[in-house]
Amino acid sequence: MKHKSFFWFVLPSALAMLLFIFLPIISVIIQSLHVDHEQVIRTVETCDLFGCKQSTTIDQEATAALREAKPLGQFAGVRTYLDRNHLAVDEVKSTWDGSKGWREFGSQMLNLPFYKAISFTLAFTFVVTPLVIILGFIIAVAVNSATRKIRGPLIFFSLLPMMITPLVGALILFWMVDARGVIGIALQHLAGNPELSVKASTPLMWIMLMVYGVWHSAPFAFIVYYAGLQTVSQDTLEAARVDGASRWLQIRHVVIPHLLPLTTFIALMQLMDNFRVFEPIVSFAASAHATSLSWAIFNDLGGETRQLSSAAATSVLTILGVAILLMPVLVRTWREFDRK
């Protein structure tokens, strides 16, 4: 394609990306570097239905001019990033100096909200992503080898988990694993422990969230692989068969290499998606056991007092996290492109 026609071709989407992705990110970054102006607090008498008492209120007039001049608040640099609710630099340092061993250091770190969130987020990402790829591949191969007649319904049922709204899908599972739900009671029987409760145990809750993650995302990998399987060269397969290759060897040496670029694509998408794990934590009411960076942003904005700067800082850290995670895959793709 000529450079000129390429330019006109991508211009609309480039403009849309600039408007809807780049500018909002810039605004979030600017927000994260600011904190509110110092509030002037006055002691006042507050009276309600139940009587009067001493209370405090913000003196809006005292800072009205300041807020008018600088509506973003005061510039704080990276202070918000370094405070206890984010990277907690001081706390990590004192924990490092004060703890006697790795185990103690680790448990102290998990007490800090950012590290608690990132530990679950990373565990979730690195467990769910490979499982989704493997499971999606197995389903695709299985569906592809079924007779044509039943393929339609099979595809439909395999896609169901993805069609269900994440919040609803997670809620269904949440009730099934309840101590009085179908899966919950089955697990109690299997474990021989009538007291067993998935929702009360941190390890079981982590497993449950990951099972949900795989259940929800496997159809995505499946449908991509299934589309890819339709393009596998029948001649090559035929030749392999003539050479006496078993079904496993055909998959190992013909299908998998053919689908490798798709695997890169699925891995990219899944790494990004899983790093932003959010819905299941809300649906499972799991925040006592597991939190994620996205959940932290939601929590900052959901309280009665909105913590915009804190949420903005966590958002920027999430973007950085995604960038670091994707780096190996991106570098690989770039090298391949370069080679061509």
Next chain:
Amino acid sequence: MFLKQIALAGGFALMSGTTIAACEITGDVSIVGNEFPAIHTVAGGAAQCTGGEVKSNLTADHQKINVAGMQGNPAEYSSAIIANSSLVALMNEDVVRPLDDLIAEHGQDIPKNQLITIDGKVMAVAFMANAQTLAYRKDVLEEIGVDVPATYEEMIAAAEKIRAAGISENPIGGAYKAGWNLAEEFVNMYYGHGGEFFAPGSAEVAINNEQGVAALNVMKELTTYMNPDYLTHDSNATSAEMEAGNVMLMNMWGSRMGVLMDDEGAEEQVYTNITVGGPLTVGGGSTPASTLWWDGWTVAKNISDEDAVATFLAMKNGTSPAILNDETMGQAVWMIDGYTPAPVNEGVFAAIAAKTQSYPMLPYMGLLHTALGDNLADFLQGKESAEQALSDTEAAYTAAAKEKGFL
């Protein structure tokens, strides 16, 4: 029955007659508020006004949109229906207008006790009250031969007897879901122990003390008698547990008692025996371990005077004695003239009579509530000590308060 219907029809006719005569507005009204029957009644009453457009957006997510919807000029919402805690969020952003001039001109007939004044200025008009009090199974307490608990210690003793008698394995219920609910339970328990959240007149938090530890220890002891999933149970789930006949004693919102005592969702044996008690005290204290709440309405700052007058008149109409009828009477503990309480509301009145503290209206309380909700679950699960959980809460609050300019 027939007579009652006639009386009802007459009541309606009278009501609509008076409202049409009383409410004529010349501006537009837009209401944002929470979504439950009592609020629908208020918004419906406001919509009776004629002469201008009255629309409302009632949603459980109202707190996420009301500040943003009132910050513009002109504001999208001319009135927000809020509670003690959320009025502060609006005042922090300076989006509600003092009502004194409107009251002087148009609202002389609003009873003085309904006016919420902060620093001498009326900021909201309250119309209903709420509090968490005891709900218990009368039949079960009779069976084990125990009086109605008045303290948390008695509640725990009763629970032990119920468990020992094999009636229920987990007889205590509570909205202990991690987050807002759990924090609210701590606020109750901490007040019950006589604690104060902040150093007087400042935003310096002070909860890592004897009262804080004692409050957490009582909460932990209560959880040993709760369904093991308690950290995922909100008010809805806990109420369902009581209706299912598993929970015999719990601390529950007055506004939810009606659902527990009606004939839906439970067997007769259960719903006929669920009874409302007063708030409980704890640790030998005299202040109940509960907080009083009110719901009220505000008028936005960034709207024209014409719309402000219209909003004031419409909201006044929506919370006037005219809205009370047989159907709406049981929806809430109305703070409106002409309200006659039903047995479901006894708990809230007992809480008011027992001098329960109202939930603090402090600009930085919301931040502490969030920090409490995020950090107390680790202690209840036995992952860390009470002191550690409280010091984590203080640290999380302090970082947030610095960001918001309070410290």
